[in-house]
Amino acid sequence: MSNQVLHALYDDDDVLLNAVKEVREQKHHIEEIYTPFPVHGLDKAMGLEGTRIAIMAFIYGCIGLGVAITMINFIMIEDWPQNIGGKPSFSFLENLPAFVPVIFEMTVFFAAHLMVITFYMRSRLWPFKEAENPNPLTTDDKFLMEVEINGNEEELTALLKKTGAIEITIPQNHEE
Amino acid sequence: MYTFPNKLKNIARALMILGFTGLVFGFLGAPKNIAEAKAMVATEHHGEGHGEAAENHEETSEVHAEEAHAEEAHAAEGHGEVSHDQEGHDSSHDEHLLHQLQNKPWAALYVAAFFFFMIPLGVLAFYAIQRAAQAGWSPVLYRVMEGITGYLLPGGIIVIVILALSGMHFNHLFIWMDPEVVAHDKLIAGKVAFLNVPFFLGRAVFFLAGWSLYRYFSRKFSLAQDQATDISNHKKNFRISAGFLVFYIVTESIMSWDWIMSIDPHWFSTLFGWYVFASMFVSGITAIALVTIYLKSQGYLEFVNDSHIHDLGKFMFGISVFWTYLWFSQFMLIWYSNIPEEVTYFITRIEDYNITFFGMVAMNFVFPLLILMNSDYKRTNYFIIMAGIVIILGHYLDVFNMIMPSAVGDQWFIGIAEIGGFLFFLGLFIYTVFTELTKAPLLAKGDPYMGESERFHY
Numbered sequence: 205m206s207n208q209v210l211h212a213l214y215d216d217d218d219v220l221l222n223a224v225k226e227v228r229e230q231k232h233h234i235e236e237i238y239t240p241f242p243v244h245g246l247d248k249a250m251g252l253e254g255t256r257i258a259i260m261a262f263i264y265g266c267i268g269l270g271v272a273i274t275m276i277n278f279i280m281i282e283d284w285p286q287n288i289g290g291k292p293s294f295s296f297l298e299n300l301p302a303f304v305p306v307i308f309e310m311t312v313f314f315a316a317h318l319m320v321i322t323f324y325m326r327s328r329l330w331p332f333k334e335a336e337n338p339n340p341l342t343t344d345d346k347f348l349m350e351v352e353i354n355g356n357e358e359e360l361t362a363l364l365k366k367t368g369a370i371e372i373t374i375p376q377n378h379e380e
Numbered sequence: 381m382y383t384f385p386n387k388l389k390n391i392a393r394a395l396m397i398l399g400f401t402g403l404v405f406g407f408l409g410a411p412k413n414i415a416e417a418k419a420m421v422a423t424e425h426h427g428e429g430h431g432e433a434a435e436n437h438e439e440t441s442e443v444h445a446e447e448a449h450a451e452e453a454h455a456a457e458g459h460g461e462v463s464h465d466q467e468g469h470d471s472s473h474d475e476h477l478l479h480q481l482q483n484k485p486w487a488a489l490y491v492a493a494f495f496f497f498m499i500p501l502g503v504l505a506f507y508a509i510q511r512a513a514q515a516g517w518s519p520v521l522y523r524v525m526e527g528i529t530g531y532l533l534p535g536g537i538i539v540i541v542i543l544a545l546s547g548m549h550f551n552h553l554f555i556w557m558d559p560e561v562v563a564h565d566k567l568i569a570g571k572v573a574f575l576n577v578p579f580f581l582g583r584a585v586f587f588l589a590g591w592s593l594y595r596y597f598s599r600k601f602s603l604a605q606d607q608a609t610d611i612s613n614h615k616k617n618f619r620i621s622a623g624f625l626v627f628y629i630v631t632e633s634i635m636s637w638d639w640i641m642s643i644d645p646h647w648f649s650t651l652f653g654w655y656v657f658a659s660m661f662v663s664g665i666t667a668i669a670l671v672t673i674y675l676k677s678q679g680y681l682e683f684v685n686d687s688h689i690h691d692l693g694k695f696m697f698g699i700s701v702f703w704t705y706l707w708f709s710q711f712m713l714i715w716y717s718n719i720p721e722e723v724t725y726f727i728t729r730i731e732d733y734n735i736t737f738f739g740m741v742a743m744n745f746v747f748p749l750l751i752l753m754n755s756d757y758k759r760t761n762y763f764i765i766m767a768g769i770v771i772i773l774g775h776y777l778d779v780f781n782m783i784m785p786s787a788v789g790d791q792w793f794i795g796i797a798e799i800g801g802f803l804f805f806l807g808l809f810i811y812t813v814f815t816e817l818t819k820a821p822l823l824a825k826g827d828p829y830m831g832e833s834e835r836f837h838y
Contacts, residue, residue, distance in 0.1 A: 258755065289716060301712045 207352050209235055210360060211338060212369035214347040217243045223367035224249045227351060230363060235350040238342035260322055261315050268314025272307040338375060346370075382680055382822050384814045392814070395807030402800015406485035409797075417478040421791075479552040480788045485797045486551040487787040490542050492801030494639065495663075495779045496809045497535035498656070502664025503528045504595055505628055505657075506695075511598065511621035516832040517691055520683050522602060522824040523817070524672050528664070529595050530816025531809050536588040543584055543639065547577040553787050556645040568645050575642055583638060587631045594624040605826035614828055632657055640779075644786040647725045649714070655706045656782075662699035662744075663775045666768045668692060671813065673761045680822055686759040687838040693758030696771060697748060704745040729781060732790040736777050743774030776802060 214220040220243065227234060234250060277296050280286075280303065285293040293299050324330065342348045351360060353374075361372050411417040507525040510518045546553045555561045556568045556575045568575065598617050605613040633653030641652050649655070669692040675681045714722045729737045748767050757763040784792045824830065 262753065290718065291716075301708075301715050304708065304712065 207235075209375065210351050210353050210357070210364070211373045211375060212349045212351065212364040213339065213341065213371040213373075214349065214368060215345065215370050216368075217246075217347060219368040220347045220349065221245060221249055223349065223364070223369065226367050227349070227363065232360060232363075233352040235352055237350065238337045238339070238348040240343055240345060240347070243347070257319060257322065257326075261319050264318040264322075265311050265315040267318075268311040269307065271314065272310030273303075275310070276303045276306055381820075382675070382814075382817050384818050385678070388810065388814060392807045392811040395803045396811070397807075399800045399802070399804025399807060402796045403485065403489055403804060406488055406795075406797020406800060410485050411478060411481050414474045414478050417481045418474060420481060421477065476789075477791070480791045483552055483787045484791060484793075486542075486546075486553055487784055488797040488801040490539075490553060490787075491776070491780050491783050491798070492805045493535070493538050493542055494783070495776050495802075496531070496805040497539050498660035498779070499663050499667045499809070500529045500532040500535060501591065501632070502657075502660035502662070503668060504532060504591060504664075505625070505632075505661060506664055506668070507598070508594070508621040508624045508628065511617050512625055514618065514829065516829045517688065517836045519824055519827040519829045519833040520681070520688060520836075521668060521672060521692075522827065523820060523822045524668055524675065524681070526599050526602060526820070527813050527817035528667055528671060529599075531812045532595055533588070533592045534812055535805075535809070536592070539639070540581070540584050540588060544581055547581060553783075554643055554645075556642060571645065575645060580638060580642075583634065587635050590627055590631060591624075594620060594627070598624075602824055602827075603820055606821065606824060608826055611828050613826075629657075632660075640782050643783055644725065646721055649710050649722075649725075651706060651710055655703075655710055658699060658703040658706050659775050659778050662696060662703055663772060665692060665695045665699060666771045669696060669764050670768045670772075673765060675817075675822070677761075683823060683834050685837065687836050688833075689761065689764060690755070690759045690838055693752055693764050693767075696764070696767065697752040697758070700744055700748040700752075700771065704741070707741065707744075725785075728785045728789070733781055733785055733792065736781055736794075740774050740777040740781060743770050744778065747771075747774075 212223075214223060217239070220237070220239075224234065224237070224246065228249070228251065237246065237250065239246070280293050280299065281296050287293070288302070291299060291302070296303075337343065337348070338350070339346070339348050349364075349369075351364070353360060357374070364372055411420055503525050507522070507529065509515075510522070510525075545551065547557055549557065552558065556571070557577055562568050562572060597620055601613040601617040601620075605611070605617070636653045636656035637648075640656060641648060669689065672681060672684060672692070673689065676684055711726060714726060717723075747770050751763055751767045752758055780794075780798075827833075
């Protein structure tokens with residue numbers, strides 16, 4: 205990444221939210237924000253696109269539904285029909301009420317797990333990955349805003365100071 | 381302040397007149413004696429034979445045969461009211477038919493009266509939850525909720541009057557009220573300590589009095605808070621709401637056993653109270669959403685934004701799923717265990733009420749699930765109204781399925797009396813609710829959470 209950036213540290217999420225609005229109003233580009241916890245309304249203030257994970261959740265749920273129906277039809281009806289409680293498993297439809305809990309759980313299982321995996325992949329997270337956050341304080345109680353510099357360093361520093369940043373730094377060895 | 385527009389007032393009046401005519405028509409059409417009842421069923425058999433009806437009758441005769449067998453079995457066990465010899469059996473069968481046909485307009489009246497009564501009761505519970513939880517999003521809707529609960533007392537009185545008339549043997553909705561039946565029925569005889577007319581009506585009056593008292597005081601404190609300088613009224617409302625919720629969940633359960641489950645006194649389900657609660661809760665929340673969107677479309681409630689509608693939509697979605705969960709839990713346990721006295725409940729519903737029984741699941745579950753799943757749709761008035769109308773009709777059908785099979789058996793039909801009953805109470809509901817809305821400002825401006833609620837956004 206050739207873009208030079210500036211790191212502004214905040215110690216309050218409300219201050220941060222207002223700062224984000226102001227910085228964006230002044231037409232500066234915010235690269236990324238690191239926070240110790242999810243800040244309500246931050247995605248909207250940053251102008252991020254809405255998540256599409258809900259659509260994927262629906263599709264994953266449908267996959268789970270299909271897998272569950274196929275699976276239970278094979279196990280309980282085709283492969284090894286049994287007579288459970290006087291209800292012989294000869295027909296999928298007639299035994300459907302007994303299968304509904306299983307089908308439901310499988311739907312939820314697929315939707316939940318595939319959603320988490322999707323989220324990890326989308327966020328480029330995997331085991332033993334080096335942390336990307338530039339300042340360990342953001343895992344404690346500080347908020348860090350990364351703003352792009354286009355030769356307007358002084359102006360930007362003044363603006364960020366005004367919005368309540370407690371510390372402003374320009375990282376020297378930003379990426380190799 | 382809100383003024384009740386004349387146009388809506390006239391619509392409400394027209395609905396009431398239309399519905400009343402339908403109900404009167406239903407009552408006049410009921411048979412007076414066995415001969416008339418037999419004649420009615422016979423002419424229906426030779427009737428025009430338009431699709432659905434014809435199909436129904438084929439089922440009818442089949443089921444009759446089955447019923448006869450079942451009754452014989454019951455008689456043998458000593459449960460039934462039927463004597464062993466075949467002649468006595470025939471005549472009691474005809475009398476049974478007469479009772480079913482005579483019950484029909486009463487059941488139509490009762491289903492609609494109960495359905496529109498349970499809407500304000502569900503809203504009252506929702507309102508109390510908002511108060512007790514000190515919710516920050518919903519205070520802008522308090523006056524709408526208070527308006528809807530204005531129907532609680534009149535609607536409740538009508539239901540209790542119908543119950544009292546049943547107690548005076550004007551109809552055979554509750555067979556345990558008939559001493560002749562109880563004398564020959566060991567199961568009901570064992571329940572007489574609980575199921576007797578004076579105690580039954582006493583409970584009904586006690587429940588309604590309790591709910592109305594909470595409604596009266598919470599409304600009073602809510603209005604007083606508008607002018608108050610401190611929040612003492614708000615705190616009082618918080619306290620009585622928490623207390624009311626405890627009272628409500630107990631009394632609502634017993635109410636559902638009394639007013640609905642006892643129509644079928646041999647059958648019982650332990651989660652019936654929850655099931656009825658889910659139904660009234662989702663109907664109530666839907667009613668809040670519909671009234672809110674209507675008022676907004678008339679230029680009122682400018683402080684309600686689409687995030688509030690979105691939250692109501694989430695509740696409609698969530699409680700619809702919750703209702704389905706209970707519907708299925710009740711069904712699956714009884715289906716799996718297959719105990720004769722329990723499973724008859726679902727056999728009648730699946731054989732004689734197939735369309736309404738499964739149609740209601742489509743209306744109350746599949747439709748709202750698919751329509752309200754998308755987050756953006758829940759913010760769109762059009763989708764909320766469409767889903768809301770289907771949910772309201774679906775839960776009317778739910779009450780219909782709870783009451784009709786035991787009251788009229790396979791003689792059901794959604795005809796003039798049933799539609800009339802629905803329209804009459806819809807008119808009365810609209811009239812009462814919108815009159816109540818005119819009595820106070822639409823913004824409960826003294827509420828300490830009002831600022832948060834007005835700024836609420838998702």
